Amino acid sequence: MAKTILLVDDSVTMLMSVKNNLEIAGFKVETAEDGVKALAKLNAGLKPNLIITDINMPNMGGIEFIKKARALPGFRFIPILTLTTEANQGKRDEGKAAGATGWLVKPVGGADLLKIIKQVLPGA
């Protein structure tokens, strides 16, 4: 069965580009425009195999979203990757402390993204 990835980003372009790449690679992709909407999806019963989130978003940013998602039952070990323009170490440390699995700096090409996903989702 196709693995599900939840993609969180406020940019429609990003959502479309990454979603298409993942779908072509055979993943099922759910999207959300900010942390609030993503959390709502998780609370409504969505159980993705992987979450990829932006950091700077309106309403609720990526760091806060990761913290809240990690607090939900059953989300302690689900890999969460960030995909952001934030490149500095301070933000990375914040992300790590919040519970992110890895930090990706935009842009990430299709092939590179799939390689990274394979590392965090064995058998994908």
Place this chain on the structure above:
Amino acid sequence: MAAKSKNIDFKNRAGRIFFISGGLLLILMICAILFGSYLEASLGKFKEAVFLGIAMAIALVSQVFLVQEMQKPQVLSPEERVHASNEKLRHVLNGITQRVESALGVKSSELSTETLTDALAVTLAKAATSLAERVKDLIQTLQNGNNDTLETVKQDLLPQIEQTADAITQYLNASEKIDATLREQINETKQLLLNLQNVLKNLPAQATQTQESPILTTLIGETYAVIDRHLQLENAVKEQLNVVANDTNDSAIQLVTLMRDLSNEAENLVRYITDAVQKISSLDSGVDDSVGFIIRIAHFIQDIPEKIQADIQSIQGVSGVIDGLTNLVDSIKEISFQTDILAVNAAIQAAHAGEAGLGFKIVADEVRKLAVNSNKAAEMIEDGLDAARHTIKEGLKFKFLEEVMAEMNEAAAVMESVKKLEESHEDMRQYYKTLFSVINNNNRKLAADISEILGSIQYQDIVRQRIERMQIAMQRRDELFQVFADELEASTGNLVDDFAAQMNIILEDYLEEESHHNSSMNSDADEDAPPKFELF
């Protein structure tokens, strides 16, 4: 005297005291010259002492006033206040000028918008070229396949590619627009600042030379107008930046949609080919069945001559048996002949015996009849055997073997052609297999290219965020300019805020924020930068 230690300024009180005391001393000296002889007559030798005493008194009084004046708290005249605020204004404006200039300098060099858009253009162009090549290869492969049904797929694919190219062009145009807008803005702002600098250069000289404040007011008014115009320009530029961000957004979305369509088309193509390959395999098994059947028939035909040969041999055996039977018929004939002679002899002997031999004569006659009948039967058997032999001989006369051999050769030829059919079928199968693998390979490359192009579109988001950060910095700067302009217009002469420091904060915030983000597509070259990908 204390008053002499600073420039004589007749407008302040100390100056006036100095002026009055000096005047009194002068009058005293003139009096001494004009009325010297008269005073000498009346005062005698006390004349010098009286004059000196009066001069001392004037000096002492003026000194007392001056000391009082010096001890008074210094209250600035309106002119002095204007001068002071003028100085401060000059300082602030210089600070702003430097800060803004350095900000502009940083923007144009460090943001490297030009580099960004160039690199983006190169990436997209490369991806598009490679995509076009892949598609060309694919079409070439399909054309070699001489399959007309693929024409429709090709017709679908070509407009897709053209549209994609258009979208890429639009995207590049939008990026160029960003570049042009930013450069235009930087140039305009520089020009404004140059004007401002010229105004400010003249300001100190005019301020010290002029006692009148209207000129200063004009200068302030002009400065205000410059800043105001700058703000208007800023708004215009901001609107343009919004337009540009929207344009690139729209183009990127269109590009993604087209790429997705292209990918779907390629997927359809592969599905079509896969179907074709499946149909070919089912055709394969059909052909295999037919070939098996034909081979079985061929084997059957091949066996027929042997069977015929066996039949001939058994018929030849029958012929031998018939020959044997003919010999037997001869023996029967011989026996019946001898029996006949025996019967004749018996009849002669019966006749000799007279009446006693009458019965014997009848027997002899019957024996003779039997002999004749036996002979007749033997002849009939011989005729029958002859007819049978004749029939067999006639049957064997039909070049049967030659015909059978010809048929056998024909059967072998059929086998040969069946084998050839099988071989050509295998060739066809191999050809389709190769065709499928080539198309599959092309499609994989196509998918990889599409995936890379989709990845490149992420730069739209990076550009958008960069513009947003610029807009935030400009907004803050504009607000500061507005306060500054308002304070200038109010012409209070006192600037409440330290604008240079605030401008510096805006600049440093902006640069700090910018340093947190990946600055351009070429940032991989920066060895000190944190890795683009890190697993915790």
